[in-house]
Amino acid sequence: MKSAIAAAQSVTRLEELTTQCCGSSNRCARAVSLICSRIAFLYKDTIYCSGQSARAPDNALMPDFIRTLRLKVRPEFYPWLNAAAVEVNQTFNYVNETSYAAATRTDRKRKWLSGFDLCSLTAGASEYFEHIGADTIQRICTEYAQKRSAAKRLKLRWRVSRGPRRSLGWVPFKAASLKRKGNALRFCGKTFRVFERERLDGVTWQQGCFAQDAVGDWWLCLPVKVTPEYSVAPKEVVGIDLGLKDAAVTSDGDRLEAIRFYRDAQHKLGMLQRRGHRRQAKRLHRRIRRRRQDACHQFSRKIVDQYQNIVVGDVSSLKLVKTRMATSVLDSGWGMLRQMLCDKGKYACRSVQIVNERNTTRACSNCGSLTGPKGLKHLAVRTWVCVRCGVSHDRDVNAARNILASGFRCGTSVSGNESSPAERPPSQIPYLRAAGSDALQSAA
Numbered sequence: 001m002k003s004a005i006a007a008a009q010s011v012t013r014l015e016e017l018t019t020q021c022c023g024s025s026n027r028c029a030r031a032v033s034l035i036c037s038r039i040a041f042l043y044k045d046t047i048y049c050s051g052q053s054a055r056a057p058d059n060a061l062m063p064d065f066i067r068t069l070r071l072k073v074r075p076e077f078y079p080w081l082n083a084a085a086v087e088v089n090q091t092f093n094y095v096n097e098t099s100y101a102a103a104t105r106t107d108r109k110r111k112w113l114s115g116f117d118l119c120s121l122t123a124g125a126s127e128y129f130e131h132i133g134a135d136t137i138q139r140i141c142t143e144y145a146q147k148r149s150a151a152k153r154l155k156l157r158w159r160v161s162r163g164p165r166r167s168l169g170w171v172p173f174k175a176a177s178l179k180r181k182g183n184a185l186r187f188c189g190k191t192f193r194v195f196e197r198e199r200l201d202g203v204t205w206q207q208g209c210f211a212q213d214a215v216g217d218w219w220l221c222l223p224v225k226v227t228p229e230y231s232v233a234p235k236e237v238v239g240i241d242l243g244l245k246d247a248a249v250t251s252d253g254d255r256l257e258a259i260r261f262y263r264d265a266q267h268k269l270g271m272l273q274r275r276g277h278r279r280q281a282k283r284l285h286r287r288i289r290r291r292r293q294d295a296c297h298q299f300s301r302k303i304v305d306q307y308q309n310i311v312v313g314d315v316s317s318l319k320l321v322k323t324r325m326a327t328s329v330l331d332s333g334w335g336m337l338r339q340m341l342c343d344k345g346k347y348a349c350r351s352v353q354i355v356n357e358r359n360t361t362r363a364c365s366n367c368g369s370l371t372g373p374k375g376l377k378h379l380a381v382r383t384w385v386c387v388r389c390g391v392s393h394d395r396d397v398n399a400a401r402n403i404l405a406s407g408f409r410c411g412t413s414v415s416g417n418e419s420s421p422a423e424r425p426p427s428q429i430p431y432l433r434a435a436g437s438d439a440l441q442s443a444a
C-alpha cells in the first residue's frame with residue numbers, strides 16, 4: 001500500500017518537474033506526460049497482480065468501472081412511457097431534419113451543427129410537450145450529435161412512432177432528474193416503481209435512460225460506478241478453446257456444454273410465427289437470449305473465480321456465419337462469452353488475453369508438430385494420436401493447451417492486468433541477461 005502511494009507521488013512529482021522544464025514546448029510536455037502515465041500504469045500493474053504474494057491494492061489508484069443496472073419498470077408506468085417515447089421521437093426527428101438541412105445548404109451559411117448548437121435551437125421546446133422535460137431534450141440533442149458523428153453520415157434514420165416498423169421506445173434523462181422517493185422513484189413529476197429496487201440502495205447513478213425491448217416491456221438503465229474487488233484466484237493459468245461441439249473447453253478439461261437454445265426452440269418458434277402469434281414469438285426469442293446469457297454468465301463466473309490468468313482464442317463468428325454452421329455459430333454466443341470474461345476479469349483484476357487461434361487444433365501440444373486434424377473434412381475427428389511423439393489428444397483440450405501456450409508467448413492483455421511472470425525484475429529475465437552478457441563479452 002505504502003509503495004503504491006509512493007509510486008503515485010513520485011510519478012506526480014516527475015510530472016511537475018517535467019512541466020516546469022519543458023513548459024515552453026507543448027509537444028515535448030505532451031510526450032513526457034504520456035511517458036509518465038505509462039510509468040504509472042506499469043507501476044499499478046505490478047502492484048495489483050503480483051500473484052499469491054499480493055499486497056492489498058490501493059483503492060484510490062484503482063480505476064473505476066461503469067456498470068449498467070437494468071431494472072424492470074412496473075407495468076402501471078408503461079402508458080406514460082409510451083407517450084413520452086412518441087415525444088422523444090418527434091424531437092429526434094426535428095433535430096435530424098434541422099441538422100441535415102443546415103449541413104446541405106448551398107450558400108455560405110452551411111454549418112455542421114454540434115450537440116451544443118442543437119441544444120440551443122431546441123431551447124424552450126419543453127413547454128409544448130406534456131411528458132418530457134428540458135433535460136431529456138438536451139440529452140436527445142447530444143446523443144444525436146454523437147451517433148451522427150459515429151455513423152459518419154449527414155443524417156440518421158427517422159425514429160418511427162407507429163406501425164409495424166416502429167422504433168423501440170427510448171427516453172433518456174440526466175442524473176439529477178431521477179430522484180428516489182421512499183420505495184419509489186420520481187421522474188418528470190411522475191412517481192413510479194421498479195422491480196428489484198434494493199439494487200439501487202447506496203449507489204450514485206449517472207445519466208441513463210428508459211429503454212423498451214422488443215416484447216414491449218420497459219427497463220430503467222442506470223450506469224453506476226463500481227470499484228473493482230481485488231482477489232487472488234486459487235489457480236494460476238487457463239486456456240479456453242471456443243467451439244461448436246462444446247461451447248467452451250478449458251486446458252484443464254472443464255467443458256461448457258454446447259449452447260443450443262435456439263436450435264431446440266426452432267420448431268416451436270416456427271409454429272408460432274406461422275400462426276401469426278407475433279408477441280409470443282418475441283417472448284420466446286427473449287427467453288432463448290436470456291438462457292444463453294445465463295449459461296455464459298455461469299461459465300465465465302466459474303472461470304474468473306478459479307484462475308488468475310485467462311487466455312481465450314479469437315475465433316470469430318463473422319467468417320463462419322456464411323457457412324452451413326451459421327445457426328449453431330450464432331447460437332453458441334462466442335462473442336458474448338468472451339466479453340463477459342473480459343468484463344468480469346477486469347472487475348476482479350485478472351489478466352485476460354485474446355490470442356490468435358491459428359493452427360491450435362492441428363499442432364500437438366506436447367511436441368508442437370502439425371500432425372492433428374485439419375480443415376472441415378476432419379471436423380468429426382474428436383481424438384487423435386500424434387504420429388511423432390505418440391501422445392493421444394482430445395481435440396478441444398489440445399487446442400485449449402495450445403491457446404494457453406500462445407498466451408505465454410505474447411505478453412499483453414486486454415484488461416491491462418499483466419500476469420504474474422511479467423513482474424520479474426529485468427535482471428531475472430533470461431534473454432535480457434543473455435543479451436547483456438553478450439554485449440559485455442564483445443566489448444571486452
Ligand SMILES: [Zn+2]
Nearest residue numbers: 364367386389
Ligand atoms: Zn506430438
